[in-house]
Amino acid sequence: MSLRFVTLPGTGLTASALGFGCASLGSRIGRADGLRALAEAHDGGVTWFDVAPPYGAGEAEAILGEFLAGRRASVRVCTKVGLAGPERSGLMRLVYRLGRPLAARFAGLRRRFRAAAATRYRPIALDAAGIAASLDRSLARLRTDHVDVFALHAPSPADTVRDDVVRALEDILTSGKARQVCVAGDLYACRAAAAAGLPYRVLQLADDPETEPLATLRVAAGRPVATVTHSVFGFDGALSRLVARLEADPAAVRRLQAAGYDGPAGQAAARLLIDRAFASNPDGVVLASMFAAPHRRLNLARAALPPNPEAVRLVRDLLGPAGAS
Numbered sequence: 001m002s003l004r005f006v007t008l009p010g011t012g013l014t015a016s017a018l019g020f021g022c023a024s025l026g027s028r029i030g031r032a033d034g035l036r037a038l039a040e041a042h043d044g045g046v047t048w049f050d051v052a053p054p055y056g057a058g059e060a061e062a063i064l065g066e067f068l069a070g071r072r073a074s075v076r077v078c079t080k081v082g083l084a085g086p087e088r089s090g091l092m093r094l095v096y097r098l099g100r101p102l103a104a105r106f107a108g109l110r111r112r113f114r115a116a117a118a119t120r121y122r123p124i125a126l127d128a129a130g131i132a133a134s135l136d137r138s139l140a141r142l143r144t145d146h147v148d149v150f151a152l153h154a155p156s157p158a159d160t161v162r163d164d165v166v167r168a169l170e171d172i173l174t175s176g177k178a179r180q181v182c183v184a185g186d187l188y189a190c191r192a193a194a195a196a197g198l199p200y201r202v203l204q205l206a207d208d209p210e211t212e213p214l215a216t217l218r219v220a221a222g223r224p225v226a227t228v229t230h231s232v233f234g235f236d237g238a239l240s241r242l243v244a245r246l247e248a249d250p251a252a253v254r255r256l257q258a259a260g261y262d263g264p265a266g267q268a269a270a271r272l273l274i275d276r277a278f279a280s281n282p283d284g285v286v287l288a289s290m291f292a293a294p295h296r297r298l299n300l301a302r303a304a305l306p307p308n309p310e311a312v313r314l315v316r317d318l319l320g321p322a323g324a325s
């Protein structure tokens with residue numbers, strides 16, 4: 001079955017409803033495994049790839065650039081400006097390089113690695129020259145002359161509406177180096193960006209199953225905006241919380257089985273969460289990190305199905321405030 005495709009409202013961009021998130025490309029995931037995963041996803045129909053300068057310890061854009069060679073015309077690429085990699089001393093760089101492969105293999109260690117200050121992104125001050133220069137560096141690493149979407153990465157709401165920032169982005173649109181500009185941030189920044197008269201036609205945010213931000217965002221926008229959502233499995237430990245609920249609650253298992261989500265708890269929960277993500281963003285793109293082959297297979301299979309609104313209700317009931325109590 002082929003993947004569902006969407007035309008993102010207000011943009012003219014068409015893409016697979018499932019996008020590949022490259023935050024771990026070059027850090028947790030080495031270059032060769034990463035390139036293989038990207039190629040397999042593309043062969044399976046994925047045409048949206050999301051990246052940023054600090055992703056993959058600064059390596060993700062260059063690796064994605066290798067992947068893009070010969071494929072550029074068939075894919076959409078989003079990169080960003082606004083976050084830099086962590087500042088590390090020489091010793092910390094060594095610890096990181098040696099510890100990363102181990103952390104990739106052990107979930108507990110991975111969580112500690114992520115929480116360590118030495119692995120956290122740093123915000124960079126946005127100004128017109130810096131925004132333009134960052135995009136030029138990204139284009140060089142990606143080996144392309146334009147990106148489909150250029151996003152402010154985790155900006156403050158005030159930054160998204162600042163005159164000099166907006167003008168810099170408009171200049172980039174005029175130059176053709178980006179087809180669309182975007183805010184990839186929290187709900188407050190996305191709401192500010194959705195205001196009429198601003199150039200942002202794409203908004204990227206985590207779709208928290210408990211607060212369901214997309215519904216309020218669309219109302220606030222009052223104009224067609226394209227939405228790209230992420231952190232389907234990782235958001236606040238959604239997958240592990242759902243699995244824990246199923247393991248503790250036979251009634252919840254029966255309810256999922258009746259809705260067609262049967263099998264081992266981990267798989268039923270993963271199918272339900274990705275179905276929920278597609279159903280809550282039916283004309284947008286849902287990003288997933290899917291370097292592991294079983295994850296890729298599952299996500300691709302679900303991306304071929306029509307959105308299932310029942311999944312939104314089920315997750316709301318199982319993970320929402322009532323379900324959590």
Ligand SMILES: NC(=O)c1ccc[n+]([C@@H]2O[C@H](COP(=O)([O-])OP(=O)(O)OC[C@H]3O[C@@H](n4cnc5c(N)ncnc54)[C@H](OP(=O)(O)O)[C@@H]3O)[C@@H](O)[C@H]2O)c1
Binds near residue numbers: 185291298
């Ligand atoms: N502010 C922003 O703009 C922002 C913030 C966060 C994320 N993002 C983008 O969104 C992308 C995805 O976000 P994310 O990495 O936070 O969350 P995610 O896609 O929910 O991934 C979290 C974990 O879930 C695993 N996974 C994927 N499919 C699965 C499945 N079917 N069953 C079980 N586990 C599965 C992934 O493993 P494997 O990868 O090992 O397969 C990964 O370790 C990022 O790579 C990035 O491109 C953007």
